Amino acid sequence: xxKKIKGIIMEIGIxxxxxxxxxxxxxxxxxxxxSLEKQTYKNNIVVGISFVNEVEYLFFKDIIFxxxxxxxxxxxxxKQTFQMIHIYHCLQKLQKCDLILFCDDDDYFIPxxxxxxxxxxxxxxxxxxxxxxxxxxxxESEYWCYGVEPCxxxxxYKIAKNNIHYLHHKFGDMYLRNFLLHTQNYxxxxxxxxxxxxxxxxxxxxxSIIRTIKRKKEEMEKEGKIDYEEILDQYLLTIINNDSNKxxxxxxxxxxxxxxxxxxxxxxxxxxxxxxxxx
Numbered sequence: 458x459x460k461k462i463k464g465i466i467m468e469i470g471i472x473x474x475x476x477x478x479x480x481x482x483x484x485x486x487x488x489x490x491x492s493l494e495k496q497t498y499k500n501n502i503v504v505g506i507s508f509v510n511e512v513e514y515l516f517f518k519d520i521i522f523x524x525x526x527x528x529x530x531x532x533x534x535x536k537q538t539f540q541m542i543h544i545y546h547c548l549q550k551l552q553k554c555d556l557i558l559f560c561d562d563d564d565y566f567i568p569x570x571x572x573x574x575x576x577x578x579x580x581x582x583x584x585x586x587x588x589x590x591x592x593x594x595x596x597e598s599e600y601w602c603y604g605v606e607p608c609x610x611x612x613x614y615k616i617a618k619n620n621i622h623y624l625h626h627k628f629g630d631m632y633l634r635n636f637l638l639h640t641q642n643y644x645x646x647x648x649x650x651x652x653x654x655x656x657x658x659x660x661x662x663x664x665s666i667i668r669t670i671k672r673k674k675e676e677m678e679k680e681g682k683i684d685y686e687e688i689l690d691q692y693l694l695t696i697i698n699n700d701s702n703k704x705x706x707x708x709x710x711x712x713x714x715x716x717x718x719x720x721x722x723x724x725x726x727x728x729x730x731x732x733x734x735x736x
Contacts, residue, residue: 467575469500470551470607474543475562478509483521485563485659490525492565498572503550504562505543507534541624541633548610556587557610559601563659570655574604577649584647585609586637591654600630601656603637612642613734620730628690631697632734639735688712689721696727699735 471493475486486504493502508514514535522531532546544559551557556578560566570589577587587604613636617624624632637646688707695704708715718724 467555470554470557471502472547473504474540475506477513489565496571497569502529503547505532505547507538539625541629556604558604567655585643586646588648590648590650636734
């Protein structure tokens with residue numbers, strides 16, 4: 458049941474980026490979308506979705522799409538599309554919204570989450586960035602804890618447009634996370650903590666990025682091998698996060714030649730890109 462909130466009526470958008478690699482992911486996606494439909498405050502749901510193959514696409518077309526076709530907008534990509542590119546396409550459908558929230562395709566909202574963001578926005582009209590702080594979870598590393606005005610996302614993609622290839626990566630959302638945390642152009646972040654978290658983070662998905670990385674690392678260690686690809690990815694994170702201590706520590710270990718790291722990652726170019734984004 459939708460509630461009416463006193464004050465200015467606000468248009469709320471929710472972006473759900475989704476790449477289907479395994480059929481069981483649809484179970485999580487359906488739960489996610491039902492939770493957004495059942496919010497106590499009306500919202501506009503846009504899902505950016507891509508598929509690993511034609512089989513998964515046809516399953517979506519025949520089974521999933523009919524369930525939500527009148528309530529959810531789907532932006533379909535027939536080949537793998539990274540998270541930040543999905544978000545860009547979804548954003549174009551939500552330009553008239555007052556606030557945009559996010560949900561990972563395997564997570565879900567508690568029914569009053571949107572309503573809570575709306576009330577906070579109405580009480581703090583000048584706040585352009587609102588963040589749910591969840592005790593015991595490092596939500597600063599996640600984009601989904603934020604509600605933001607569309608202008609922030611527009612500015613983010615405007616700055617990133619000449620280096621959009623950096624967003625074509627599994628850690629592409631970290632650029633957005635740091636942009637929201639560090640930019641000085643939109644005032645302070647309005648943070649809040651609910652009695653019980655309003656966002657439910659899925660810890661059961663064995664094929665999440667974090668679980669996949671951990672599993673691969675354990676398998677490589679058992680075989681006495683070094684996962685150089687993952688080391689490069691972790692080194693990339695130290696650059697994106699401007700974590701000088703971890704960056705220096707990884708260089709000192711000399712697991713991979715510094716010149717190879719720099720040539721492969723184009724470290725100086727990424728640092729310049731981050732500087733432009735975060736200032």
